[in-house]
Amino acid sequence: MKPVRLSATATIALPRWGLIALCLLYILPGIVRRDPWKVDDAAGFGIMWTMAHGALDDWLSPNIVGMPMPNEAPLAYWIGAILIRVFGWLTGDALAARLSILVFFAIGTLAVWRTAYVLGRRSESQPLKLAFGGQPAALDYGRTLADGALLIYVASLGLLLRSHETASPALQVSLVATTLYGAACLFDRPSGRAVLGLGVSAGLLALACGWVTPLLLMTSLLLAAALRYPAVLPKLGIALVIAFVPMAIWLLVRQSLGYDTSPINWAAGIERFGQARPLGGMGKLLKTLIWFTWPAWPIALWAVYAWRKQITLHIFLPGITVLIFLAAIPFTTASRDHLLLPLLPPLAILATFGLPTLKRGAINAIDWFSVMTLSAIASFIWLGWIAKQTGWPAPLAKNALKQVPSFQPEFNTFALFVALITSIGWILLLRWRLGRHPSVLWRAVVLSTGGIVLCWVLLMTLWLPWLNYRQSYAPVAEQLGAKLPEKYSCVDSDNLGPAQRASFAYLGHVKFGRIGDTRCEFLLVQDNGLGRSGRQPQSVAPSLKLLWQGRREADKHELFRLFRRDPR
Numbered sequence: 166m167k168p169v170r171l172s173a174t175a176t177i178a179l180p181r182w183g184l185i186a187l188c189l190l191y192i193l194p195g196i197v198r199r200d201p202w203k204v205d206d207a208a209g210f211g212i213m214w215t216m217a218h219g220a221l222d223d224w225l226s227p228n229i230v231g232m233p234m235p236n237e238a239p240l241a242y243w244i245g246a247i248l249i250r251v252f253g254w255l256t257g258d259a260l261a262a263r264l265s266i267l268v269f270f271a272i273g274t275l276a277v278w279r280t281a282y283v284l285g286r287r288s289e290s291q292p293l294k295l296a297f298g299g300q301p302a303a304l305d306y307g308r309t310l311a312d313g314a315l316l317i318y319v320a321s322l323g324l325l326l327r328s329h330e331t332a333s334p335a336l337q338v339s340l341v342a343t344t345l346y347g348a349a350c351l352f353d354r355p356s357g358r359a360v361l362g363l364g365v366s367a368g369l370l371a372l373a374c375g376w377v378t379p380l381l382l383m384t385s386l387l388l389a390a391a392l393r394y395p396a397v398l399p400k401l402g403i404a405l406v407i408a409f410v411p412m413a414i415w416l417l418v419r420q421s422l423g424y425d426t427s428p429i430n431w432a433a434g435i436e437r438f439g440q441a442r443p444l445g446g447m448g449k450l451l452k453t454l455i456w457f458t459w460p461a462w463p464i465a466l467w468a469v470y471a472w473r474k475q476i477t478l479h480i481f482l483p484g485i486t487v488l489i490f491l492a493a494i495p496f497t498t499a500s501r502d503h504l505l506l507p508l509l510p511p512l513a514i515l516a517t518f519g520l521p522t523l524k525r526g527a528i529n530a531i532d533w534f535s536v537m538t539l540s541a542i543a544s545f546i547w548l549g550w551i552a553k554q555t556g557w558p559a560p561l562a563k564n565a566l567k568q569v570p571s572f573q574p575e576f577n578t579f580a581l582f583v584a585l586i587t588s589i590g591w592i593l594l595l596r597w598r599l600g601r602h603p604s605v606l607w608r609a610v611v612l613s614t615g616g617i618v619l620c621w622v623l624l625m626t627l628w629l630p631w632l633n634y635r636q637s638y639a640p641v642a643e644q645l646g647a648k649l650p651e652k653y654s655c656v657d658s659d660n661l662g663p664a665q666r667a668s669f670a671y672l673g674h675v676k677f678g679r680i681g682d683t684r685c686e687f688l689l690v691q692d693n694g695l696g697r698s699g700r701q702p703q704s705v706a707p708s709l710k711l712l713w714q715g716r717r718e719a720d721k722h723e724l725f726r727l728f729r730r731d732p733r
Contacts (some may be wrong), residue, residue, distance in 0.1 A: 168471045169292035169521040175604045176301035176309040184312065190587065191319055191618050192270045195329050196263045200672060201332075202636035203664045209332030211667020212237060213245030213262045217253065225419050229663050230670045231679045239415070240372040241336040244268060255474075258671070262331050268329055273339030274315055280346040281514050282307045283304060283353050284479040292521065313607040314330035314517035317464065320614040321509050323457035323622060333373055333502055340370040341382065342510035345486065348386050351404070352397055352478055356573065357732070360400045364407025371412050375496060376506050379408065382653075385489035389482055389681030447495060450505075457505050460531065460613050467527070468519030479518055483511040500711050520606045528609040536595065539616025543588065543623055550627040565631065572634045579628035587622045591615060607692040635719040640674030647715040648727055649687065657685040660692055665725075687712075688728045 201207035211229035227234045227242055245265040252261040284290060286307030294300050301309070318324065327334045347363030350356075363386075370379040383405055390397040455462070465487070472480045492506050497504055552562040553574050566572060595616045598608065624632070634640075646669075649656070655678030658666060669675045669689070678685045688709060709728035716724045 168475075170295070171292040171301055171306075171521055171606075172295070172307070172604075173301045175521075175606055176305045177262070177462070177605050178308045179217065179306070179312045179316075179607060184315065184686045187614065187618060188274055188315075190321065190622055192267060192328065194583075194622050195629070196266060197260060198509075198629055199633040200637035200639050201259055201664075201668060202633075203638065203668075205332040205334070205664075206330040207665075207667045208663035209235075209242065209245070209330060210259060210262050211663060211670065212242040213249060213265075213331065214667070214671055216246035217249035217258065218483070225422070229667050230677045231659075232658075232663060232666050232677075233680075233695070234663065236377050238333060238371070238373050240369060241265065241269070241333040244336070245331055266329060266335060269335040269339045273328075274318065276339065276342035276346045277318045277513055278311045280342065280349045280510075282311035282483070283349040284345070284514065285310035286436060287353065287477075289475065289477040289495065290479040290518065309606050310517050311522070313520045313610060314333075314513050316607055316610045317461050317507065317516050318513035320610060320617050320618070321457075321461055321513065323505055324509055325617065326430055327506060334506055337370070337374040337378065337503075338506045338509055340366060340373050341378065341507045344370055344379070344382055345483070345510055347404075347477075349482065351400060352389075352394055354484060354717050355397055355400050361407065364402075364404035365411070367404065367408035368411035370667055370686070371408065372415065372615065381489050381493050382486065385486040386482075388489070389485045392485075393481055394478075397700045407515045429471060440677050450494065454505060458508055458512055460610065461509065461516045464516035464519040464523070464609075467514050467523065468515055468517075468520075471519060471522035480515065483515040486511040487515060520609055521722040531609055532598065532612050534587075535612040535616050536599075539613075539620060540591075540595075542620050543591070543616070546623040546627060547584075547588075550623075554633065554690050560648050569631070569634050571640075571718060572631060574628050577630075580629065584623050586694060587619055587626075589607045591619045637672075638668035638717060639672045641670075641715050641717050641725065642675070644670045644673075644715050645669060645689070645713065645727060646673030646675060654678070655682065655685040656687040656689050656722065657682050659690045661689060662691070665691060665723075672691055683730070686730055688730060690726045690728065692726070693721060 186413055201210040208229065212227045212234060215228055215230050216223045224239075224243065224246070227237045227239050243526060245262045245667055248264045249261045252264060255261075256264075284307075286303050288303070290310075291303055291306060292300055324338065327338065329335075344363065344366040347359060347366045351359040351363050353359075367379045367383060370382070383401075387398070387405075390401050456472050469476075469480060476484070487508060490504075490511075494504060507611075548558070549561055549565060553565050554576065556562045566574075578606050594612065597603075598612055653676065655676050658680060661669075666677060671678055675689070708731045710731075711726060712729050713727040714725065
């Protein structure tokens, strides 16, 4: 017997304007009024910027002003570079590149919503018919489940930062959702259109992140078809062939133009798959997994338990995808939390089918956890901003400012207005949810999503100048640029990271040459030991003349030194 028994009043969909407004509040803050930030954000922008202002070689071989990036797939950077070419003259290159964030997020949220809708309207996922009628219509039930999946997806903690970076992970997670949507359509109603959509989505995913993620995703689909839906196997085979087409076209274009394909490590990304992760690294990764996939994972586990006697397509398809990705985690050396990102779309879709079966006690526990935790975080953000502006409470203001001693707090009326309106909206949401006790399915996650949006908006309005000063290389890049003459051929670099190289090139207008080019008049060195020992690294010859040294105030470990090479 199905575990769901609902009335039509429980499937009232979220107002479209409310859902769109929530998504815009989530994705828009943090796009404007900031520089490219250190690590992935600045590095991703650097590739886009190099493509937009470079030659054909830069489009075919991702690099950051001469620094090869063979582990990076090109699709996300092509999109960002096109946006720079189209809108850069109007918005500036950095903001134009960040418009790609809107594109990627729109693709991902729409795909998650559509996948949950396709699976939710199927007969086996529908609630039991009531004796005297009054059960929800199939399409209404599907729409309500889709709203719940979107709320869970947006509330996922792991998505928050990655979805706001100008880097390939933001597109990767969206294309995983798009591929799942194509699979749901194919399993629901096999057609040529569904086959083409699935194949193209998987192929674009390979161009966005390499082979490993689409390989695991297609493996899960093939396994699902072999175990439960064998009639779909031939069409899945066709989709798999189509998935090779985008990659093959790109590689053939490179080869026909005489470019070497051997350095493209992402295309042969399987070489990093199959190497066991150390036990210590696995322990840290599992701890990350708990918060990274919150609040989806507990609700998804409940969904599997509640539907354990009727595990049909709506549970089986996202469930087996999650299992395959989890099983692959110990055998891939993907950096940091990037390998956890593909879990978020299938987990959100799986979790939404647990919403109709949640007990009142569990819903109340999730609500009160969200209210207490997220309200406390939002209050602390407000208190920290007040301390930063007024100096009270003094200990809090001192701790905030000592990390960036030269930072001068600034007051922005529009940012304060947005923060106040969002905070008032949070209070009204609390009053509606806790006062009226609505029976709609998505009530269990609306506070989690609203609280995440509130905290992000407050950070990206009240604290954005402080965060930008702390995360940007702008001050040190400007210092470096001022020490260079107006006319020079190039600057060589040693031990300079991708984010640093991109920031210095864009913010400091440094003209870098190819790495190791000794014909450049200047050499820029980054070495953590210089500040402590005063010694020169091995790559710095005694004949080099030191012209400048500096670092970011927020980072005591990085130290940059600029040398002039002896023209002899």
